[in-house]
Amino acid sequence: MSVAGTLALAAVESLGAAARATAGAPPTGLSTAFVGDAVDWEFVFRNADYLGVGALLTIGLTVASILLGFVVGFPAGAVEVYGDGYLKRAVTVAGIVLRGTPIVVILIVMYFVVGVPQINLGVASISSAMTAGILGLGLRSAAYQSQIFRATLASVDDGQLEAGRSIGLSRFEAVRYVVVPQALRRSIPGFQNEFTIVLKDTSIVFAIGLAELLTRGYDLFSEQTTAVLEVILFISAIYFVLTFTTNRALDRLGSYYAIPEGEST
Amino acid sequence: MSDDDFLRVTDVSKWYGEEQVLHDVSFEMDRGDVTVLIGPSGSGKSTMLRCVNRLAEAQEGSILLDGEEVLSPDLDVDELRREVGMVFQGFNLFAHLTAVGNVALGPRRVLGLSETEARERAEDQLERVGLADQLDSYPAELSGGQQQRVGIARALAMEPKLMLFDEPTSALDPELIGEVLEVMHGLVDEGMTMLVVTHEMSFARAVADEIVFLDDGRVVERGPPEQLFERPEEERTGRFLERIASHD
Numbered sequence A: 001m002s003v004a005g006t007l008a009l010a011a012v013e014s015l016g017a018a019a020r021a022t023a024g025a026p027p028t029g030l031s032t033a034f035v036g037d038a039v040d041w042e043f044v045f046r047n048a049d050y051l052g053v054g055a056l057l058t059i060g061l062t063v064a065s066i067l068l069g070f071v072v073g074f075p076a077g078a079v080e081v082y083g084d085g086y087l088k089r090a091v092t093v094a095g096i097v098l099r100g101t102p103i104v105v106i107l108i109v110m111y112f113v114v115g116v117p118q119i120n121l122g123v124a125s126i127s128s129a130m131t132a133g134i135l136g137l138g139l140r141s142a143a144y145q146s147q148i149f150r151a152t153l154a155s156v157d158d159g160q161l162e163a164g165r166s167i168g169l170s171r172f173e174a175v176r177y178v179v180v181p182q183a184l185r186r187s188i189p190g191f192q193n194e195f196t197i198v199l200k201d202t203s204i205v206f207a208i209g210l211a212e213l214l215t216r217g218y219d220l221f222s223e224q225t226t227a228v229l230e231v232i233l234f235i236s237a238i239y240f241v242l243t244f245t246t247n248r249a250l251d252r253l254g255s256y257y258a259i260p261e262g263e264s265t
Numbered sequence B: 001m002s003d004d005d006f007l008r009v010t011d012v013s014k015w016y017g018e019e020q021v022l023h024d025v026s027f028e029m030d031r032g033d034v035t036v037l038i039g040p041s042g043s044g045k046s047t048m049l050r051c052v053n054r055l056a057e058a059q060e061g062s063i064l065l066d067g068e069e070v071l072s073p074d075l076d077v078d079e080l081r082r083e084v085g086m087v088f089q090g091f092n093l094f095a096h097l098t099a100v101g102n103v104a105l106g107p108r109r110v111l112g113l114s115e116t117e118a119r120e121r122a123e124d125q126l127e128r129v130g131l132a133d134q135l136d137s138y139p140a141e142l143s144g145g146q147q148q149r150v151g152i153a154r155a156l157a158m159e160p161k162l163m164l165f166d167e168p169t170s171a172l173d174p175e176l177i178g179e180v181l182e183v184m185h186g187l188v189d190e191g192m193t194m195l196v197v198t199h200e201m202s203f204a205r206a207v208a209d210e211i212v213f214l215d216d217g218r219v220v221e222r223g224p225p226e227q228l229f230e231r232p233e234e235e236r237t238g239r240f241l242e243r244i245a246s247h248d
């Protein structure tokens, strides 16, 4: 598919999301707006900074949530494959609960019920809403990432682990040096998927008062209702660049670590 | 039977769930001996082999290796496996590592050699099996015969005192069997103690000190190859050997 085609698709996808977000109060003027309107584009670019801050928030939330999701989700997946007893059961149940709960509910629980504190890092501090956002999105991502890793760890042939043990590696070492490197390689496609989902789902943090990219876009076209399409296109382009570059980077990582296969058998 | 047998397997029994797959299996080997296990598919050959390095757990009996009880619950199985090499029917090479990476992993992570020392040892072992020109190839880039030779080098790199071979040539195209058997012949000449499951009867005849015929998890008959092949005492042994011969 051409880059332009992909861009158009991404725009349509984001439009859908925006349409859902605005379902309660449909902005007027949508029918009269037309994309080439110079005044509206000028309005968008005048507010690029405002949207830029939203984009940074989106990126920050995504990166932090994906990282937290990995740090928690990878061991969780490993426990589901190699663990037993209470630990395994606890991990499985936690995963089912997290995957079965709407993300808005998770965020609201984190923010209003658990009441996570503001985190002070000296140079900067992370607001408690931001902390709640990262924890909520991160833990939910962990629940999904654990399933990616559970599947890829289990997909590595048992003979690999056995061969590792046959030269005297402990079970942990055999998993660490033989199974994990192969499973991680197989996890890249699932991980790309998960990244894209988390990136788009960051918009949900409006529920706890954070204004990331999409929320800010909504604020803007509520202000100037003739600029709906221009704002949406601009935002979609940002989402597209983020997804595209990250997926390309993961593709590169995948081919760099791809295991060579010869023609001979 | 002498007191100083290197490997002494006595009345080993094993169950998988309700099904008993080994019935009081006994045999013994001296240092430097080659013993070949033969028998129909499903007779328990692999299971017997795997009990020796504890990849499978025997529930009854005794396996003494160099005077130590392998089946003891206190035994350090990782230590045991350091000293007992295994070669698999399906090669089981580490798919993400090159030939050198496969062979160096044990020396590096188990024996604690440095990166350079482990690589050197791996190169030496690969040279030993005739693969000096394939050091940096990945398993998928190698022929089956080459892969199995990497598998042998991987086991040898741990400097084992006993080598277990589980049908090392069964997965190979006929034209690739020779190169693997040649490497195994070399090990015999060097005096390696080897317990081998194979259907390669000419190999068995040439190198085995003793043949053990298993059927239904029981030792039906055992003895030196001349006796077992020429004058089998049990009817079942004769029938099995005829069947094998007609496949060649």
Ligand SMILES: Nc1ncnc2c1ncn2[C@@H]1O[C@H](COP(=O)(O)OP(=O)(O)O)[C@@H](O)[C@H]1O
Binding pocket: B016, B021, B039, B040, B041, B042, B043, B044, B045, B046, B047, B048
């Ligand atoms: N992991 C296992 N679980 C259950 N049964 C097994 C397992 N491995 C082997 N068996 C059974 O044990 C018997 C002996 O198998 P095996 O030792 O593989 O025989 P051989 O190597 O002689 O073909 C067979 O009946 C087989 O089905």
Ligand SMILES: [Mg+2]
Binding pocket: B045, B046, B047, B166, B167
């Ligand atoms: Mg077998």
